[in-house]
Amino acid sequence: MRQGTKSKILDAAERLFAERGFADTSLRLITSHAEVNLASVNYHFGSKKELIQAVLMRYLEQFMPLVDKAMQEHIESATPPNLDQVFSSFIDPLLEMNQVKKHGTAMFLLLLGRGYTDSQGHLRKFITHHFGEVLSRFQDAVRLAYPELSDSDIFWRLHFTLGTVVFTMASSTALKEIASADFNEELNTEGLIRKVIPYLAAGVGAPT
Amino acid sequence: MRQGTKSKILDAAERLFAERGFADTSLRLITSHAEVNLASVNYHFGSKKELIQAVLMRYLEQFMPLVDKAMQEHIESATPPNLDQVFSSFIDPLLEMNQVKKHGTAMFLLLLGRGYTDSQGHLRKFITHHFGEVLSRFQDAVRLAYPELSDSDIFWRLHFTLGTVVFTMASSTALKEIASADFNEELNTEGLIRKVIPYLAAGVGAPT
DNA sequence: TTAAAAATAAAACACCTGTTTAAAATCTAC
DNA sequence: GTAGATTTTAAACAGGTGTTTTATTTTTAA
The missing domain is CATH 1.10.10.60 (Homeodomain-like)
Known part of the structure; x- marks a missing residue:
């Protein structure tokens, strides 16, 4: 076979x-x-539940080490990063998912979004359980870029950020169609990622 | 009865x-x-589909006129609004949903989030069909606050914004629990709304 | 009071769900 | 080549789904 x-x-x-x-x-x-x-x-x-986790795992175990490495570099760098740099660190790992499989980036984000919003959110626990250290390393990098921000505000703004990305991807097909019809603007996944980064960096960097 | x-x-x-x-x-x-x-x-x-629409309609027909009125005022005002003011216009209509019913604000946003991410997004069409003018009035207010932003960028950033709000509310119960455990921070829906507004305004106001 | 309309109730319909069983087929190693 | 493990198959299981039908009850209006 x-x-x-x-x-x-x-x-x-x-x-x-x-x-x-x-x-x-x-x-x-x-x-x-x-x-x-x-x-x-x-x-x-x-079971079906374990199948769902296996589908996402295939992406996560490629994606997370790349993010982790990028965050490590920010943390260990002599000069502290700025927020634009921190968020831009996601671009390469995300686009790397396209190497894993055609439309891999879009699919990964789509699955992530569904996992976070679908019933009971058992995937949220699954992800934080398996990749908790990566997430807290990300948090550390943001802290370096914006030291005045309290831990609580970092927490909330990073979840706002996750929401933006995840929701945008979950609706990206519909949104791309509207944008194409209304603005004659053909956007691919990479273009969308590059559009959202300044928004996220500015949001997280907002004064409190 | x-x-x-x-x-x-x-x-x-x-x-x-x-x-x-x-x-x-x-x-x-x-x-x-x-x-x-x-x-x-x-x-x-x-049918079940029509029940879903009826549930949301009960909130939307209270919510949308309030938003519309606020946006009208921004548009007709002698001095153009800034983004913080435009986004803050949502606070009162949202909190007004708590008058409609206990925990109404949280429930409305939760339903909105589910409607936008659940299958096929037939609720997106339902909303844009019934309240399209309100949405475009909102768009006009943003344009007044940030005239340099292209229509395409307004479109995308407003959907980023919608994503933030909708995802945050959909996960708000879980997030509030974590915040309560990690930061001894008891946040209600109004507190959450006030936390997200600066983030949204800064994101939409980001340079391109 | 009575006739028509509206609302409720129980039951059946046709179909879909994840999971398990038991038999058959295929592959692996001696 | 054959015995044993692994994998695939068809069928059944036990229960859930939205919807429709038919009959009964309740409400409304003349």
Whole structure:
């Protein structure tokens, strides 16, 4: 066989989750698109919940080390970074997801968004459990760039930021269509990322 | 009877939608909480989709005229507004939702968030269809506050803003718990709104 | 009071859900 | 080549979904 059952399931699940969300994507839909037997999902992954985590894990374990490295560099640098630099550190890791797979960047952000907003947010716990240190390293870099900001304000503004990114990606298809019709502006994922960075940096850098 | 069937359904549906999302809330769950017959949902509202719209409509038809009035005042004012003023115009209409019903503000924003991110985004079309003029009046006020910003950038940044608000509210319960545990900071919905306004104004006002 | 309209109720409809079982097929190593 | 483990398959399981039908009750108006 060209491709193992497990990875055929992951590929189909990933596409469908991004398109329709987790709740609206049935295992039967996934397995029919993947052209595998229904029972193989439970055989290989245990449950639907674990399949969702496996789909995201494939991206996270590529993405997080790259972010971590960039934040480390900011922290260990002789001169403290500014917010634009900190946020721009996400651009390369995000675009690297396109190497992993076609439209990987958009898909990763889409999945992340769905994971954070869909029911119960069990993915939030999953992510903070597996990658908590990376997130706190990011927090450290922001603190260096804006030392006057309290820990509480850093916390809140970073979540505002996450919201902006995640929501924008979740609606990006619809938004790109409107922008294309209204402004004759064809934007790809990279263009969108570069549009949002100044917004985020200014927001986090706002006076309190 | 104390309360009509129709409004008992709306109240129960609203609470459950906000807690669990649209897809994860069944009509049977709604009707059992509302203590009405299952069939009464389809009798009074036609379908689940129309029930969702009715739940949001109850808030929107209170909220939108207030926003519209505030934006009109900015537009007709002799001196152009600044971005902080434009965004602060949302505070009162949002808090007014608490008069409509206990925890109304939080619930309204929660529902709005779910509606924008849940499947297919049919609520986005519903809102732009019913309240398109209000949204474009908001756009006009932003243009007055920041004339150098292109229409395309206004469009994108306002959607970034919507993302911030909607995502923050959708995760607000979890976030408030973390903030309470980590920073001994008890934040209510109004406090959260006042925390997010400077962030939004700075983001939209960022240089391009 | 009575006839028409509106609302409620219980039951059935047709279909979809994630998961499990048990048999068959395939692959792996001796 | 054959025994054993791994993987795939079809079928069933137990329960949930939104919606519709039919009958009954309640409300409204003449």
